[in-house]
Amino acid sequence: MTAPELTFLTRDPAVRQAYAADASGLALLPEAVARPTSAPEVVALMQQAAATKTPVTAAGGQSSMTGGSITDQGTLLSLRGMARILDIDPVRRTARVEPGILVGDLKRALAAEGLLFAPDPTSEEEAALGGAIACNASGARSLRYGATRRHITGLSVVLASGEQVELSRTRLEKNTVGYAAIHDPIDWFIGSEGTLGVVVAAELSLLPLPERVTGLGLPFPGDAEALAFVVAAREAMTRGVIAPRCLEFLDAEALAVVRSQEGGSNWLGQAFVYTEEESPGDAELDFDRWLALAEAHGAMAEDVLVFDNDATIRTARLLRHAVPATMLERGHAFMADGGRRLATDWAVPYPRLAEAIGIARAAVAEHGVVTPTIYGHAGNGHPHMDFVARNADEVHAIEETIAAILRPILAMGGTVAAEHGIGKIKHRWMSMQLSAQQRAVMLGIKAALDPDGLMAPGNIF
Template sequence: MGAIEIVRDPDVIAGFTEDASGLVGTPSGVVRPRDIEDVAEAIAYARANQIPLTPAGRFTSTTGAPLAMEGLCVSMTGFDDPPEVDPERGSVIVGAGVVLSDVKAAAAEHGLLYAPDPTSEWECSVGGTVLTDASGARTLKYGSTRRYVRRIWGVLGTGETICWSRNDAEKNTAGYAPFRNPVDLLVGSEGTLGLVTRVELDLLARPEGYTGMMIFFPTLEGLIQFVLAARASSELSPRAMELFDAAALEILRPHAGGLAIPSAERATAAVYVEEEHGHDEMEEALTPWLELMEAHGALVDDTLVADSEERVLAIRRLRHSLPSTLNERARACRDDGGRKVSTDWAVPIRELPGMIAAADKLCEEAGVHAWTRYGHIGNGHPHFNLVARNAEELQRYLGVSEAMCREAIARGGTVSAEHGIGKVKRDYLKLQVAPSALAAMRGVKMAFDPDGVLAPGNLFPPGAP
């Protein structure tokens, strides 16, 4: 393939076969482009020889999206141009292979904030977050990646090299809504339409200050009512509300370090919240939270207050240890045909109590041996994690996951709130999207990737037009 080498060494390929989904890819080779011309050459080669190409970043995905089940894995980590912050424009231009936390750090040096904060921000690539429309805890206030993508460089499946910019007009009725800003077609496209090499991202002014609190409750039911009350309050404006159930707290205790987590006998659930405020206004900002905590039976004296960047970081890294531990447990079950089954459904906040109760009931009725609930409860988006210990349990737990998705849709929700569809959830997409809309999505795919070589198996079954 011209100037680009296809690596066929099995030992090298082995490093490009796993993400956090539990699936294992089977690429026949690895391509590592260094510039946009290399990407265009790789796509031309793939089209001429009908060889699938699956782009990959740093393999933090939970859906199998970066895994090549056939053909070549295209590693995009070589696009490592460091962040170039333009304070006047309020944006940053960065290579798709750069780790997201580096972007956030570069913005902070200029007193700016890049808001999206997936749990894997210290490990994931910028391009991966764009292609999955990633979000995170602070989505509650700031929204997902999509709204921050101003410009995209890359190569479509047609071979066309692009630099698309968002239309910033305050009013725009030019054509069908999804096509008024072509940038939005690529955000969340999971590599099925084109390969992204560089992006420009919008930045925000950093808040003057904020405080985090990890609030413990004797019951999950009390915590849920607390969350609903906080969302309804006109005095509070949380930028994050993260759930930890009893099983999650049990996982966190050994990793807590200097953070004092109450015993299991006293605390069966916790929620981590963040509230922004001005300088010297912490007490005023937290007073309504204290009143709400007391009204809903929180263990007020056990609350962990994070009033510094260091302490907030300690809690956020503690939160990160939760999925890492569950992934390790799932990996130990792989030889017996097991893996982790992780949900990504979300429902309107008003449906949250009924949805959690229904999901718990589905787990109980299916004989799930244990499940862990954690994550973005403030958005109506808690993750249920079920670790299947063998192949029989895996099939049963996948059935539970599908049933949860059906329940979420019936309550006005979605099957995928932040991780995308990938390969793991593609069978759920048709539960939510009407056949005519799915046909339109396939039509877009064919227009951008007429030979069907990009990311086969993502969003649509392999071989689907």
């Protein structure tokens, strides 16, 4: 019997080309592209893939920094055609949503109902919900709300066999059955980078939309002052003195990018911290507390910026997002010469961030590579370093510099990848962090769910 024709599957060269690149700067041409519009179509695709042993790589917005959403093996499965909000329950504060909706569109639709989906990758206008789940995306506000995992209560997943499974997060407060790693199978899929199954729907846990948010931009004379302020702010947060939902750092290079954008010329200083705090609608931000803490760490008080409405906060966020977006564009300009943007997403326990950035800067100087922008989620001990390599030799030199940075980062109790996952480009870094036993456990889960290795080959493993 011949397999039924999958009308949403194409081998058209132009369509294949349209899905051949993501934000990693790499390009891989898939053999076919599937664009289903329903879960039963994904089931049919996976059943056929299992029967013919055809690899399948899921993709959402293709904003992966690590080549996770591209492949030259088998079928590229775009979920963008499955972008419906299936249900919103304002009483339970939950929503059931398909994976292809962009995170930004989802958040706006929920905000109209007075609800907040808290994860906020700065790429939310490019990233789809399924991609955010598969990467356990986080962002600035993860300081307060944690990463995507915390906000997912259910998943509908199509496995490599074509079987569709429904998973709900356990509500148990006590459980001693088996290893902790198997207690909540939903957690296998969140952060699995498409290697275990295809997310076709998710149940989200939502929060009430904050009534009022105020943003502050705090300029400092240098990294040392700004990073000491971040540690002090975290400690003041623990004591309940202030309640930041983000603490974002920008170094002088990142600030230069911001100042080159429209509306960014008043982001002054040699280093900068952007923060936001929520308050009830009738309560003003306690500006004096913030200013006292910032001034105690050398902030340039006369140049502090206040963002006190939706429009100015949106502008501030766009300026912050302009840093990775601009570095990505600069990298693209050198692709014909073998260059590209290279980004790190290592993290350390936040009190050690200044020390870690110092080590990173020393390694950059020692290896003589181009100066990166250093910016990002300082409140979580998690900066980004974005380098622009102009050719293949510079790519190699920067990769060696990154290796030299990651060894001491791991020795500080850090991670090589706090946000962007492993994808196809960080295998080397992952094996620096995980023991042989940890890798064997992961391979065991992979073999149990995808014995033929059909899901997202090359990602993670």
